Amino acid sequence: MGRTLTKMIQQGQTIGIIGGGQLGQMMALDAKQTGMKVIVLDPTPACPAGQVADDQIVAPYADVKAITELARRADVLTYEFENVDLNALEDVADKVYVPQGTHLLYTTKNRIREKTFLRDAGLQTAPFMAVKNETDLKKAVDEIGYPSVLKTCEGGYDGHGQEVLHSDADLAKCAGILSTKDAILEGWVPFKLECSVMVARNENGEVTVFPVSENIHHNEILHLSIVPARISPELQKKAQQMAVKIAHAIDLRGILGVEMFVTADGQIYINELAPRPHNSGHYSIEACNFSQFAIHNRAICNWPLPKIKLLQPVVMVNVLGQHVAGVRQQIAKKPNWHFHDYGKAEIRHNRKMGHVTILTDDIEATLKEIDNTGIWQK
Ligand code: AMP
Numbered sequence: 001m002g003r004t005l006t007k008m009i010q011q012g013q014t015i016g017i018i019g020g021g022q023l024g025q026m027m028a029l030d031a032k033q034t035g036m037k038v039i040v041l042d043p044t045p046a047c048p049a050g051q052v053a054d055d056q057i058v059a060p061y062a063d064v065k066a067i068t069e070l071a072r073r074a075d076v077l078t079y080e081f082e083n084v085d086l087n088a089l090e091d092v093a094d095k096v097y098v099p100q101g102t103h104l105l106y107t108t109k110n111r112i113r114e115k116t117f118l119r120d121a122g123l124q125t126a127p128f129m130a131v132k133n134e135t136d137l138k139k140a141v142d143e144i145g146y147p148s149v150l151k152t153c154e155g156g157y158d159g160h161g162q163e164v165l166h167s168d169a170d171l172a173k174c175a176g177i178l179s180t181k182d183a184i185l186e187g188w189v190p191f192k193l194e195c196s197v198m199v200a201r202n203e204n205g206e207v208t209v210f211p212v213s214e215n216i217h218h219n220e221i222l223h224l225s226i227v228p229a230r231i232s233p234e235l236q237k238k239a240q241q242m243a244v245k246i247a248h249a250i251d252l253r254g255i256l257g258v259e260m261f262v263t264a265d266g267q268i269y270i271n272e273l274a275p276r277p278h279n280s281g282h283y284s285i286e287a288c289n290f291s292q293f294a295i296h297n298r299a300i301c302n303w304p305l306p307k308i309k310l311l312q313p314v315v316m317v318n319v320l321g322q323h324v325a326g327v328r329q330q331i332a333k334k335p336n337w338h339f340h341d342y343g344k345a346e347i348r349h350n351r352k353m354g355h356v357t358i359l360t361d362d363i364e365a366t367l368k369e370i371d372n373t374g375i376w377q378k
Helices: 022-034 064-073 086-092 103-108 111-120 134-144 168-178 233-249 292-300 321-330 363-372
Strands: 014-018 037-041 055-057 076-079 128-131 148-152 162-165 183-187 191-201 207-209 213-218 221-227 254-263 268-274 314-320 338-341 352-359
Touching (some): 076 292, 086 103, 103 268, 111 128, 111 183, 233 254, 314 321, 352 363
Antiparallel strands (some): 191 213, 338 352
């Protein structure tokens, strides 16, 4: 406390966001409430963030002219996803304040770089080896054993570009992933549950950390987050400490999602890092004194960071395309549910369309209530 912040973005100044999906939308909503101006770059006219921003530049994410225009018009530049063109971002770094830099993105874009960074920083990950071809794969399987999982190093999401291997018979399924010539074999972590922690840091080195979210996936897509996670207070603290350690080690600016596996014997493994707000942090909009979006904006604007408090236990459930009709019928029945809809033009199967947040003093009863709607069948 009391230190002078290096560069504070003021109310009335402009945040430029590369990417206009729901994460950008919720960043923009917070920024507008705080009195910032927001310009979004996204190729889809009236994309979710474009609907709430002051302006949208409609152009592809990697369009250098468009990024340059965004840089010229913004006072601080951020992004809402990791597939940002690193070269384009580096090119505009002398025109606009880019507090997050490019090192974080460079590291988290690639699973080998990410896991190597984590291991070097003293954090536990699944055993892993780089795999560029079939010979590497055989060597890695000899070393790591089964079960294990082969993943593309870049561009995979929500379980895409992954193959779980149980025996030599599964090696034949790996051709697609091997054709990328850039894969990773990871040992399978026999986790009891998956959780995540959002952590943020500003240029002054102040750090703040969110409560631990327990994450349940359906078909590799986040289905539910439960906060606080149903693990011991000691493990929750350990998970938060690991996230803070990562934030310092990577010289974080802005917010970072840290995905973890927790095993039955109380070990925590870091799975992956998301250099942006994260779906599992949406609960914080209603359940915390500050949301993950507010904290990200504060961090990139170099405002001091508050201590995060969970105001009430909470369950967040995702609304995918196939859930929209059912969820809309619940609006008339559930006065206490917070219904979020991102305003996407087209409803598609498995597309994230919105989410519902339910503050509760009885997590198990709320999980049953969600189940009883019959909307979220596996
Ligand atoms: P990822 O894209 O790395 O987050 O992986 C998607 C999902 O696959 C994770 O949320 C886990 O449920 C599962 N998974 C991925 N890697 C591993 C691993 N090494 N051990 C156990 N489960 C894994």
